[in-house]
Amino acid sequence: MDALDLLLTRESALKLAAPGPSQADLDAMFQSAVRAPDHGRLRPWHFVVIDTDRRAAFGELMAQSLRRRMPDAEDEMLDRERAKAMRAPTIVVTAAKVNKSAKISAFEQIASAAAATQTLLLAANAKGFGAMWKTGDAAYDPDVKVALGLAADDEILGFLYVGTDVGGTSPIPRPEAAKYVSVWQG
Numbered sequence: 001m002d003a004l005d006l007l008l009t010r011e012s013a014l015k016l017a018a019p020g021p022s023q024a025d026l027d028a029m030f031q032s033a034v035r036a037p038d039h040g041r042l043r044p045w046h047f048v049v050i051d052t053d054r055r056a057a058f059g060e061l062m063a064q065s066l067r068r069r070m071p072d073a074e075d076e077m078l079d080r081e082r083a084k085a086m087r088a089p090t091i092v093v094t095a096a097k098v099n100k101s102a103k104i105s106a107f108e109q110i111a112s113a114a115a116a117t118q119t120l121l122l123a124a125n126a127k128g129f130g131a132m133w134k135t136g137d138a139a140y141d142p143d144v145k146v147a148l149g150l151a152a153d154d155e156i157l158g159f160l161y162v163g164t165d166v167g168g169t170s171p172i173p174r175p176e177a178a179k180y181v182s183v184w185q186g
């Protein structure tokens with residue numbers, strides 16, 4: 001697909017199924033992501049792949065996180081958390097490892113990780129997969145970060161769900177870009 005067509009038609013997937021990306025697909029996605037603009041060459045990004053066979057364990061992590069936040073959470077709510085992990089064959093956690101002693105601000109390092117995250121979404125689309133970017137409270141839970149092999153003070157940018165798009169097209173109306181653009185008259 002032409003690059004601009006990809007950008008002009010990008011949308012989150014609604015429903016994903018197997019097959020997910022192969023190792024070669026993931027390699028291409030990550031190689032694209034590390035082209036994200038990066039002030040100071042700090043390489044602040046980190047990506048954690050959750051393969052199909054680790055999804056149940058990830059779902060359990062999400063459920064435990066909810067239980068810590070809401071000790072009275074009903075079983076149904078906990079099951080809903082567990083089920084989120086089953087939304088796609090592959091999940092990629094994107095994170096920023098902010099170098100706090102660097103001259104470049106944390107804001108700019110996190111912005112670079114957000115750019116890398118968007119690149120991953122687009123590269124997944126370019127490889128023919130659907131993708132969705134989710135967070136939720138678990139993304140801000142230090143225990144979840146540590147369980148995923150991150151540091152407690154790393155920032156999780158997103159849980160990217162990637163797989164074969166089987167869900168139709170988004171009902172979201174797309175805004176007119178001109179509303180969000182001004183031309184400085186100074």
Ligand SMILES: Cc1cc2nc3c(=O)[nH]c(=O)nc-3n(C[C@H](O)[C@H](O)[C@H](O)COP(=O)(O)O)c2cc1C
Pocket residue numbers: 010011012013132133134135136157158170172
């Ligand atoms: C940082 C970030 C976190 C998000 N977290 C969620 C989320 O937890 N749940 C959700 O439904 N959408 C979340 N979204 C929004 C979706 O990724 C998506 O953009 C939205 O549903 C609109 O669909 P579209 O991508 O087709 O425009 C998040 C987006 C961003 C940038």
